[in-house]
Amino acid sequence: MCVSPYSVDGEDSQYCLHVSGFSGTTEDSFSWYHDKQGFSTPDTGNICAEISHGGWWYNQCFYANLNGVYYRGGRYSPKGKNPLGPDGIVWYSWKDSDYYSLRKVSMMIRPRTFRPRMSP
Numbered sequence: 001m002c003v004s005p006y007s008v009d010g011e012d013s014q015y016c017l018h019v020s021g022f023s024g025t026t027e028d029s030f031s032w033y034h035d036k037q038g039f040s041t042p043d044t045g046n047i048c049a050e051i052s053h054g055g056w057w058y059n060q061c062f063y064a065n066l067n068g069v070y071y072r073g074g075r076y077s078p079k080g081k082n083p084l085g086p087d088g089i090v091w092y093s094w095k096d097s098d099y100y101s102l103r104k105v106s107m108m109i110r111p112r113t114f115r116p117r118m119s120p
Contacts (some may be wrong), residue, residue, distance in 0.1 A: 006031075011120040014038030027093035029063040052087045061085065063092040071101040 009016040020027035021036050034057040040046035041055035048058040054067035068089040075100050076088060088101030 006016050008039075014040075026091065027085065029091050029093040033059055033063040051085045062090065065090045066105045066107050068101065070103060076101055 005021060006017070006019040009018070014037060016038050022031045022090040036083050037057035037059045038072055039055055040049045040058050042053065043050045046058055048061040049055060051061070052065055052068055054065075056067050057063060066089060069087050071088050086099055088099065089105055090100070091102060094100070
């Protein structure tokens with residue numbers, strides 16, 4: 001899956017995320033909901049960051065959260081896990097569920113000035 005173009009502002013703008021142009025094999029749970037959000041962590045008082053135990057570009061919590069908790073087996077129930085809401089590694093549109101935790105994800109960001117090296 002690819003989200004392009006995207007950028008992240010500096011610290012003075014709370015690392016505000018700018019994303020558009022999603023394409024991939026699943027529906028977009030990221031750009032339409034998290035675009036233009038500042039980055040929040042549990043120590044900043046953001047309740048979504050506290051519920052999810054990690055930093056992210058929260059917008060009334062999330063539809064995608066790649067910094068959540070991994071629950072072995074993927075599916076989990078809010079009962080006994082986190083009664084305040086989902087806290088797994090979530091891409092909502094992939095399994096139509098806040099309560100499916102992905103095992104592995106990666107998000108790669110590089111400088112705007114990056115130019116790939118040509119192979120010899």
